[in-house]
Amino acid sequence: xxxxxxxxxxxxxxxxxxxxxxxxxxxxxxxxxxxxxxxxxxxxxxxxxxxxxxxxxxxxxxxxxxxxxxxxxxxxxxxxxxxxxxxxxxxxxxxxxxxxxxxxxxxxxxxxxxxxxxxxxxxxxxxxxxxxxxxxxxxxxxxxxxxxxxxxxxxxxxxxxxxxxxxxxxxxxxxxxxxxxxxxxxxxxxxxxxxxxxxxxxxxxxxxxxxxxxxxxxxxxxxxxxxxxxxxxxxxxxxxxxxxxxxxxxxxxxxxxxxxxxxxxxxxxxxxxxxxxxxxxxxxxxxxxxxxxxxxxxxxxxxxxxxxxxxxxxxxxxxxxxxxxxxxxxxxxxxxxxxx
Numbered sequence: 001x002x003x004x005x006x007x008x009x010x011x012x013x014x015x016x017x018x019x020x021x022x023x024x025x026x027x028x029x030x031x032x033x034x035x036x037x038x039x040x041x042x043x044x045x046x047x048x049x050x051x052x053x054x055x056x057x058x059x060x061x062x063x064x065x066x067x068x069x070x071x072x073x074x075x076x077x078x079x080x081x082x083x084x085x086x087x088x089x090x091x092x093x094x095x096x097x098x099x100x101x102x103x104x105x106x107x108x109x110x111x112x113x114x115x116x117x118x119x120x121x122x123x124x125x126x127x128x129x130x131x132x133x134x135x136x137x138x139x140x141x142x143x144x145x146x147x148x149x150x151x152x153x154x155x156x157x158x159x160x161x162x163x164x165x166x167x168x169x170x171x172x173x174x175x176x177x178x179x180x181x182x183x184x185x186x187x188x189x190x191x192x193x194x195x196x197x198x199x200x201x202x203x204x205x206x207x208x209x210x211x212x213x214x215x216x217x218x219x220x221x222x223x224x225x226x227x228x229x230x231x232x233x234x235x236x237x238x239x240x241x242x243x244x245x246x247x248x249x250x251x252x253x254x255x256x257x258x259x260x261x262x263x264x265x266x267x268x269x270x271x272x273x274x275x276x277x278x279x280x281x282x283x284x285x286x287x288x289x290x291x292x293x294x295x296x297x298x299x300x301x302x303x304x305x306x307x308x309x310x311x312x313x314x315x316x317x318x319x320x321x322x323x324x325x326x327x328x329x330x331x332x333x334x335x336x337x338x339x340x
Contacts, residue, residue, distance in 0.1 A: 012103040015191040017158030018285045021340040025054050029064040029072040030090035042323035048075045053317045057286035086126040094150030096336040097131035108141035110190045112149040118173025148174040152211035159221040160194035160253030167201025167210035195253040199243045207275040207328035214279045219310045222256040227265045263306040269295045275328035282330035293330045294318035
């Protein structure tokens, strides 16, 4: 067992809810032709579209490998700040920092260990260092963790509760030899939390091993959106239902049962890869808005209506990310919010 203990932060830290005010959103520019092949230019256009949609609500910083920064600036044009930092890939939700707020109002963040979702892609050393470099760029306190963890594994309510999945955080390709209790204690310490609500996750997810951001998110403390598939014979739909049942059997850090707002997954969209992300809930919350995926199907309108119920005071913007989702993620996966 790995018995290293992360340093105890000197000032109390808190992981805000994603629905709280942001200073900016971070993204990372895709450049790996060896991973994305002929789809890369379309992915880059989709990243630029997402960046500009978010920039309608709050500032956006785009990390770009120094060798590809000029391409990023050419695609993005004015209004998006390009920050030159070495990166291996473009999924900053997972490789970037998990931002925190200090009790004195300052900015901090967790630098988790990152091994590309259990060594699924190489190299990943630059991405492993990305969180610390982004935090240093912002002059933020860096809290280094000894566990492998990705931001897509975490759904926090800003009020002491984390929802996480066992299939990702407890997978032997992340933290072999560490018990559930060890991982849970580290999550609580690093994020300033009081309770982890464990869901079983998704054993069929071949890329992230069942990240929580592909099935649910917090609307506010005590209220979550949760994906479903209306087809009772759909295997992934049954997995979602099992996870929802696990959520309903638990309470949050304040003893509240969870209010659930349902949102469909993209059940009427044909997958074009084994790791295709059918998730509408994989959206980005912004200051006053929600930037969410669209597939141009009936389920897109159903999902947009559900988001409008959950966030009635926010403007909803949809972006076609059809070039991104075959790689295993959507808008939440390619963004990371920095709290105000």
